[in-house]
Amino acid sequence: MTTKFLRILIYCVCLALSMHNRIGYTQQKPNVLFIAIDDLNDYVSLLQDYPGIHTPTLDQFAQQAVTFTNAHTAAPLCNPSRAALLTGLGPNHTDIYVNGDKVVNSPVALGSTFLPELFKQQGYQTISSGKIFHADLSSTRMGQIWDEEPGTKSYGPQPTSPNIPDSLQRPNWFDYQEWTGPDSDFPDVTNADTIISRLQQTHTQPFFMALGFYRPHNPWTAPKRYFDLYPAADSIEMPPRLPNDLEDVPSRGIQFAGGGADFDQIQASGHYEEVVRAYLASISFMDDQLGRVLDALNNSPYAGNTIVVLFSDHGFHWGEKSHFAKSTLWERATRTLLMIKAPQVSQSGAKYSGPVSLLDIYPTLVDLCSLQAPPQALYGHSLRYVLKDSTVEAQRYALTTIRADMHAVRSDRWRYIDYGDGTGELYDLRCDPHEWNNLWGQPFYADVQQKLSTWLPQGANMPDYAQAQKLPTDSITCTEYFHLFHKSSGQKLHNDPNNGHTPDLEAPSLMGPEVHWKLISIPEDSGYFRLEHQGSNQWFHCQENGVTGFRLGPKSWTGERTKWSLIAVDSLHFRLAHKASGRWLYAEPDGSALQLASTTHTGDQTQWRFAPASSGGSSTSLVNPQDYTIHIWPNPVTDGLLMVSGIHPGDDLMVCDILGHKVYQGQPHQPELALDTSSWGKGIFLVRISSGDQTRTIKVMIQ
Incomplete structure (x- = not known):
């Protein structure tokens, strides 16, 4: 055997061994692309689908990944959220609750193995660019976590001059600007360039590659072309808000709502719409940079063997619950985006609606990459089973912690908030997605409240959320029928859809300030009561068998406490708006129950009027002035007279009974007419006005 042949043989053997080793790790050790996004709330089209949002990259990636539509952060602030995710431990264990609680000062956090550190210990090349940790650890420890840490760590560029006056209450960098400089002024661009260049390199060992986007964190600067996607601030739909929303919120919740920027000041300054526009532009800018990175992965040899985990560290309020920041226990601050693509494991384009936590990312990656577990006991659970089958029904909860004794538990339907001082909040998010109606302390939900309270952590000990059981009320549906409960007295408004009774009216009771009423689930009783006007102490009432009150049938449940507004307009008009759904309240004199009409929505407050339903009393029905502009009411002085106003000269007025027999016809020459109903009899009558x-x-109903 010649020397030259021997060299060739040895080279071929070594090449074969090298190829075998690379094929072996490709099959057994997948790569990880770990993408963190700062301050991205659930406005993206994959979750809330905020009107007009432009996120084509996220939409396209959703077709390849599993999207967790009910994912929640462990803490609603940057530092504690990222510390929890990277250690796999909750804030109640590490004592990291706010941005000032440094990881370097937490013995528990420093004593744990951080997620990328575990990958490096087990043979992975670890690379980081951008914001992964909120604040760096010591250089020695960072060297134990990352093989490479190129890129730029900065929230810039800052606005060249302030748009929002410094006199307003606002955090640092709370400002916006359409950027006309080069894209390279943004760290998100240069950090994306860094990861793209690494994806184009040849890697001889599996990699854990992390990219942290700063946008849409403030300052909300973005290249001008992204602002141009939202051309007119006054045409952007603003987030839904409820006036006086905090009146049923405990004092600790109100304190959190007052943190960050002062919403009322920002709104009064005229910058509210522009800031929302800048936030949407920042989301679209980030989405574009994300697209560049995912395109580079798809065009690389690693596409088929790289797990992609994409998440936001927490949400953000934009005026919801009068809050303009993060750091609350409400849905807008805790709900976050989480998407995972795991080749050969996950379903493409699937969505999972069960509650999960960002704490589940650590154990999921340990499972998917077949790593040895870290020394600390992880709080979360692997989501491999959901990635394989998104239709699986898992009864579990997600926990968010904001202080040592303040937590929120999120199930698939309920949000339970405990402020640690005996107060809290409970929301049925299936029926009340905006969290406008606090059910805490209501007897009907006592069982739900008690069971959810058992899932709060006890010190550093976490309940096993995978063992959560279905709550007794989870099968209740949100129907269109309801009971009205008086907010202060707890008395109940009834109406019976079977006997034709509609609300009677005492005219003076329309006068007075705004009145709130609430909805409560209905036990099947039929007690009577009178509905008192808060401002005037007068009543709406119905007379049946000598008893004053209203009745409603048993299939009338919609949820426990819903605010209504009763606002006087004049002696015949008022506003009655269902503020949780924005839909209208109506009743028909033919016996239909009070019902929310899904086809008649025009806004949060719509004007209605009482149209009379009898001549001798003041029985009425609610009618929509968008459809009927004629006013009809009983004469308050003389029984048997039906007053009709709003008639135009020359209009043809005809009244028939339900069988079509005409009882009146004429062409009144005055805008107001008194009709003698004494010979009409009783029942339902149709008043028809023809104009051209x-x-x-x-x-109307005559009784």
């Missing part, structure tokens, strides 16, 4: 080619019909 337009005809309107109103039903």
